Amino acid sequence: MLSVLQNRTxxxxxxxxxxxxxxxxxATVALGLLAFDLAGPDxxxxxxxxxxxxxxxxxxVAPLASAFSxxxxxxxxxxxxxxxxxxxxxxxxxxxxxxxxxxxxxxLQSASAGFTPTFQATIPDVLVDETDYTRALxxxxxxxxxxxVISPMLAAMLLTLIGFHDLFAGTVIGFLASxxxxxxVALPSPKPTAPRGIYDRTTRGIRIYLATPRLRGLLAINVAVATAGALVIVDTVVFVQSRFGLDQQSTALALTAFGGGSMIAALSLPGVLDRIQDRTVMLAGAGLLALGTLAAAALPSYGWLxxxxxxxxxxxxxAQTPSGRLLRRSSHPEDRPALFAAQFALSHACWLIAYPLAGWVGANLGLPLTAALLAVLAALAVATGLRVWPADDPDVIxxxxxxxxxxxxxxVESHGRRRHAHAYVIDDAHAAWPQEP
Structure with missing residues (x-):
């Protein structure tokens, strides 16, 4: 996996x-302390x-930023x-x-909404080999x-030496170093083939996204990831410290278990994706998220959690790590920033709904019902993904x-043949996905 680091860029x-x-x-740790300093119990x-x-x-902001990028x-x-x-x-x-x-x-977050999709869209242009790109993901x-894991530990160590305001200096240094x-390094900057209006540039990524079957499947997977992920991120502390009556260290250990599972999967995925199709891997992951979230409705103890x-x-x-491979397959280089921005915006829209849903339902109706409701939503998302993302999903159509x-x-490029085959993506000459004969 580390062989891709031989590429200097x-x-x-x-x-x-x-x-x-x-x-x-x-900055996240410091912001929490700053909020308490300013608002106290609020x-x-x-x-x-x-x-x-x-x-x-x-x-x-992400689609708007991509329009100008x-x-x-x-x-x-x-x-x-x-x-x-x-x-x-x-x-x-x-x-x-x-x-x-x-x-x-x-x-700050508006700048990040412009930075992250553009950064992500640059990597497939730097690592043109799909195997290398998979390892980079x-x-x-x-x-x-x-x-x-590292940032909270580093913040805890630094807070023994400095005040929390000084933690922001670490953030400044991080962004300046970045x-x-x-x-x-020199970065590729593919140019659009034709000038476009602001509306076209702003909506282009989302239009390509929603017109591509595999990406409609990815959107369904985004829903499953957000609903299951929200249960972990929002309600772990409630499970551990309210339901099971344990301490903050136990909460941290539970989140570490979640992060550990994610890291093991990330380490294993390059070899898995060499043998198994993206669709099978991602929908299997999303299905496991739905089942795991349903199991959380009947958690008997912390030992099971x-x-x-x-x-x-x-x-x-x-479920989510291979998404960059789908975005790469589904766009020309000049459209990748817009498409990555669409994924960024749509996936975070899922989280914007899932976060308050997990919090509100958990606070008002209890954890078992919350887990069951989120599991149903994840299962419906998986079923939708299976339906809208064809099992036969070739590049050349x-x-x-x-x-x-x-x-x-x-x-002209096709020698005048109106019926032909090539790697198919949505663009100016291909406004819709071809229907099966």
């Missing part, structure tokens, strides 16, 4: 991702609002957004009012899982063009 980008993630993790409401602002920024070199855009994030982190220690936190969080998943690493959370972590990573003029460049 990818190695620098991967290091930029890790450093920025750790910086963001430190800190939970402040953090909940900040999380909602984050998701709204992700859903709303094609007009700016990718390296310049990524560096500029890192500098914006560093500037916001630099200001956070000096806020004195809660509304200032909300404004800065919106700016697994490394990225590992980086996210390790950050969730910008420096991105600046140190730990292995179940480990299994949910396995399923979580299995024979199709006809009856609506193109004879001198259209696409027909």
């Amino acid at each position: 990818y190695r620098h980008l991967f290091l930029a991702q890790i450093i920025a993630l750790i910086g963001t993790g430190l 800190a939970g409401a402040v953090l909940g609002t900040a999380l909602a602002i984050k998701m709204i920024a992700y859903v709303g 094609e007009r700016v070199p990718r390296r310049a855009m990524l560096v500029a957004l890192d500098l914006v994030r560093a500037s916001v982190a630099l200001l956070l220690p000096f806020v004195t009012e809660i509304w200032q936190v909300y404004v800065l969080i919106f700016i 697994s490394l990225s998943r590992l980086a996210y899982d390790l950050e969730s 910008a420096g690493l991105v600046l140190s 730990l292995p179940l959370w480990f299994v949910l972590g396995l399923a979580y990573s299995t 024979e199709h006809s063009h009856t609506d193109l003029p004879a001198d259209h460049p696409h027909l």
Whole structure:
């Protein structure tokens, strides 16, 4: 898996991702402490609002950012957004009012909504071999899982030496280091084939996404991932400390079990995907998420929760890690930023619904009913994925063009043949998916 790090450009980008993630993790801890410093007992409401602002920024800003990304070199855009994030982190220690936190969080997360999809869309252009790209996806998943463990531990150690305001300095350093690493390499920036209006550029990714059967299946999988993931992220503390009467360390251990399962899956996936189709792997992971979430409705003890959370972590990573492969298969290089932005926005829209659902139902109707409801939603999502994502999903599809003029460049490339076969993606010459004969 580590062989992909021999590619200098990818190695620098991967290091930029890790450093920025750790910086963001430190900011998350510091933000919680800042909220308590400003709001006291109401800190939970402040953090909940900040999380909602984050998701709204992700859903709303990502497509807009992708609309302008094609007009700016990718390296310049990524560096500029890192500098914006560093500037916001630099200001956070000096806020004195809660509304200032909300404004800065919106700016920070809006910059992230532009940065992350553009960064993700760059990797398949750097690693053109699918095997290498698959390994890069697994490394990225590992980086996210390790950050969730390392950042709180690092923050705890640093807090023995410095105040929580100083943790934001680590975030600033992380974003500046990320910008420096991105600046140190040349990045591909595919250009669009024709100028487009702002509406076309803003909605292009979502239109390609919803017109592609395998990506409609991915959207269903996003729903299953969000509903099951929300149970773990939102309700683990309620299971452990309220239902089972245990302490914070037990909560941390449960989340570690979930992260451990995710990391094991990420390590195993490259070999699995060499032998088994993406559709089979991802829908199996989503199905396991639905079953595991249903099992959580009848958890008898903490001793059963730990292995179940480990299994949910396995399923979580299995269902979502290969998504980049689908996005890569389903777009031309110049459309990838828009398509990755669509995935970013749509997947976070699922989380925006799942988070409050898991919290509200859990608080008002109890954990068993919450787990059962989320399991039903996940199962319906899996059933939808099975229906909309055909089992026979080839890259090369024979199709006809009856609506193109004879001198259209696409027909010229095909030697005038209106019926032909090639790797099929949605673009200007292919507005809809071909129907089976």
